[in-house]
Amino acid sequence: MVRNVIFVFVFALLLVTTLVFARTFIFGIRQLSVEKVTEISLDQHAKAKRLGEALSFKTVSMAGGPRATEEFLKFHEFLETTYPRTHGELTREVVNDYSLLYDPPP
Numbered sequence: 625m626v627r628n629v630i631f632v633f634v635f636a637l638l639l640v641t642t643l644v645f646a647r648t649f650i651f652g653i654r655q656l657s658v659e660k661v662t663e664i665s666l667d668q669h670a671k672a673k674r675l676g677e678a679l680s681f682k683t684v685s686m687a688g689g690p691r692a693t694e695e696f697l698k699f700h701e702f703l704e705t706t707y708p709r710t711h712g713e714l715t716r717e718v719v720n721d722y723s724l725l726y727d728p729p730p
Contacts, residue, residue: 674706677702677706678699678702678706681695681696681698681699681702682695683695683696683699691722693721693722696722697722700724703724710726713728713729714726714727714728714729715727715728715729
């Protein structure tokens with residue numbers, strides 16, 4: 625009885641392995657050809673400065689505690705003034721009064 629169960633298990637394992645390999649070779653690789661993107665040079669010092677400014681806003685709220693509403697609104701202004709192109713090209717949605725969701729144009 626145990627011998628039959630082991631035989632069925634090994635047979636099923638071999639069958640699944642054979643099917644996986646067969647499908648792999650039949651369908652092949654569907655790699656897309658993508659154009660190389662030109663590299664953008666960014667000022668490392670300016671990036672670090674903007675990151676430091678963004679981290680200076682105290683936008684962390686404790687559950688059940690008071691919300692830092694002024695800080696969230698200041699952070700929204702910071703994003704608009706620091707990244708005007710992003711702010712102009714993406715659709716901005718305000719969620720629950722203080723969270724921002726940016727979507728690309730359709």
